[in-house]
Amino acid sequence: MPTVRVIATLLFVPALLIPTSMAWAADALAAKTSSVTVDADYGIQGEYFGAAWGEDGCWCNWGLQVVAQGQGKFQAVEYRGGLPGYGWDGLTRRALKGEQSATGTQLAGDHSSALLSSDACGRLQARLSTVSGECRGCLTRVERVSPTMGALPPVCAEVLFNGTKPEGLVGAKLTSDGLLEVGTNTKRDYDNFEMHLEFRTPYMPAARGQARGNSGVYIQGRYEVQILDSFGLAGVNNECGGLYKTRAPDLNMCLPPLVWQTYDLEFYAARFQGDQKISPARITVRHNGVPVHCNVEIPNKTGGGTAEGPNPLPIKLQDHGNPVHFRNIWVRAF
Numbered sequence: 001m002p003t004v005r006v007i008a009t010l011l012f013v014p015a016l017l018i019p020t021s022m023a024w025a026a027d028a029l030a031a032k033t034s035s036v037t038v039d040a041d042y043g044i045q046g047e048y049f050g051a052a053w054g055e056d057g058c059w060c061n062w063g064l065q066v067v068a069q070g071q072g073k074f075q076a077v078e079y080r081g082g083l084p085g086y087g088w089d090g091l092t093r094r095a096l097k098g099e100q101s102a103t104g105t106q107l108a109g110d111h112s113s114a115l116l117s118s119d120a121c122g123r124l125q126a127r128l129s130t131v132s133g134e135c136r137g138c139l140t141r142v143e144r145v146s147p148t149m150g151a152l153p154p155v156c157a158e159v160l161f162n163g164t165k166p167e168g169l170v171g172a173k174l175t176s177d178g179l180l181e182v183g184t185n186t187k188r189d190y191d192n193f194e195m196h197l198e199f200r201t202p203y204m205p206a207a208r209g210q211a212r213g214n215s216g217v218y219i220q221g222r223y224e225v226q227i228l229d230s231f232g233l234a235g236v237n238n239e240c241g242g243l244y245k246t247r248a249p250d251l252n253m254c255l256p257p258l259v260w261q262t263y264d265l266e267f268y269a270a271r272f273q274g275d276q277k278i279s280p281a282r283i284t285v286r287h288n289g290v291p292v293h294c295n296v297e298i299p300n301k302t303g304g305g306t307a308e309g310p311n312p313l314p315i316k317l318q319d320h321g322n323p324v325h326f327r328n329i330w331v332r333a334f
Contacts, residue, residue, distance in 0.1 A: 036258065038203055041068040044105055044116055045205075046256050047083055047144065048126040052137025054080060055111070061087050064114060064126050064139050066107070067232040067256075070206035072100040076107050076114065077232050078128075085253050085290040086144070112136065144255060146262040146288040151196045153330035160186060160329040170314075180326040182215050183319030189312040190220065190333055195265045197329040201229040201240075202322055203257040213257055215324035216244065218316035219267055222305040223298050225285055227324055230254040241287040244302040249285070249292035260327075261288055270298075272310035281308075 048064040063083035066076045080092035096114060098107035104117030114126045128136040153159050158168055161180050166172040172184040179200075201213030213229030223243065230239035235252025242248050255261050264286040271279040280300075285293040301308055317326060 036203070038258070039205070041070070041072060041074070041100075041205060042203055042258075044068065044100075044124065045074065046141050048116075048124075048139035049083060049086075049142045050126075050137060050139035052128045052139070059137075062128070062137060062139060063088060064128075065232040066105075066116065066126075068203075068205040074098055074105060074107060075232065078109070078112065078114075083144070084251055085288065090251075143259065144288070146260075148196065148262045148264050148286065148289050149198065149260060150328065151262070151264070153196070154332050157330045157332035158188070160331060161326065162328060162330075175325065180317075180329070182317055182322070182324050182326075185218075185221070185316035186314040186331070189314055190267075190331065191269045191312040193265075193267055193331050193333045195267070195315070195329075195331045196262065198260055198262050198327045199227055200260050200325045201227065201257045202324065204229065204322070210238065210320075211322075213324055214318075214320035214322045216318040216320070217263065217265070218305060218318055219265070219281075219283070220269065220306070220313040221316050222301045222308060222313065223267075223281060223283070224302045224305060224318065225263065225265065225283075227318075228254075229257045231256045241285065241292045243283070243285075243293065243296075243298060246298065246300075246302045247293065247296060249287065250294070251287075251290060251292055253287040253290045253292060255288060263287060264289075266295075269312060270308055275310070277308060 045066045045068040050062060051059060052062040053059055061082040063079035064076055066074055069075055076096040078094040079088040081087040081089040094109055094111050096107040096109035104115050107114040112131060113129050116126050119125050124141040126139040130136060160166060160168040163178050166180060168187055169184045170187055173181045175181060204212050215227040216224040218224050226238060226240055226242045226244045228240045230252060231254045233239055233252060235249050237248040238245055240254040266284040268282045270277055270281040281298040282295055283293055283298060284295050306313060
């Protein structure tokens with residue numbers, strides 16, 4: 001069953017989610033967010049879902065993630081069965097690349113091609129073809145919303161930020177439209193806890209790798225759950241959802257930049273007898289509602305984290321120089 005709600009079906013896509021033109025997409029987004037700059041490519045990138053013929057002659061659901069690379073160029077990935085976390089078979093992952101042309105955005109790969117253009121109703125679609133030009137099917141651009149988006153805190157939870165003054169954070173700064181900026185940490189130290197937070201990576205089409213929407217949730221200042229614009233990437237241990245340079249997520253559930261995403265964490269601190277560690281820290285991470293780490297051990301601190309020790313420490317939202325933003329953050333200690 002789907003674990004991420006898709007605002008579309010094969011037969012119907014709400015018109016408000018599909019721009020009538022790429023210029024409209026840029027104007028609409030800029031009008032409702034501050035300090036955000038987008039271009040015509042922003043309305044093309046994103047997720048596409050529908051049905052298509054496979055090479056084995058089977059008609060099945062198919063997904064496509066299109067990633068803006070700047071100056072009208074794109075990379076994309078095809079997924080048999082649907083999108084990651086929404087039907088993908090976990091095996092078929094095909095790369096395409098291309099750029100805008102007079103007839104639309106043309107993408108091509110070793111096994112297939114895709115033409116992205118608007119239909120008569122203004123809905124953006126991806127028409128899939130074989131390398132020989134035979135039509136395989138048509139996908140429609142969709143937007144997904146995490147099933148834990150807007151999760152309410154339990155009665156006993158501490159609300160760190162809900163759009164008002166962030167009382168539980170040190171050095172917190174807000175944008176003009178009331179979003180939390182990077183570079184803050186909790187006033188309180190935490191041992192075992194569950195946490196919910198919502199984050200948004202910036203649109204940086206010309207940036208690559210660790211320079212593209214980088215931040216992180218540093219638990220106890222020791223263990224980083226990476227935040228990065230990893231939309232359409234393989235999902236390795238230094239990308240979004242990864243335990244930084246320690247463990248890759250079981251699935252890359254990263255959504256496109258400027259789309260709100262969720263982390264739901266459950267953390268158990270390492271145990272010590274004196275200065276001797278007797279059991280490692282453990283963590284469960286749900287990215288956009290999908291488990292990407294299930295009660296896994298964290299063998300040691302990650303990256304540049306503080307050395308492990310018996311004392312609890314604050315949770316930090318890392319400032320890596322990119323304008324990642326947050327909202328709806330709460331923690332329940334146990």
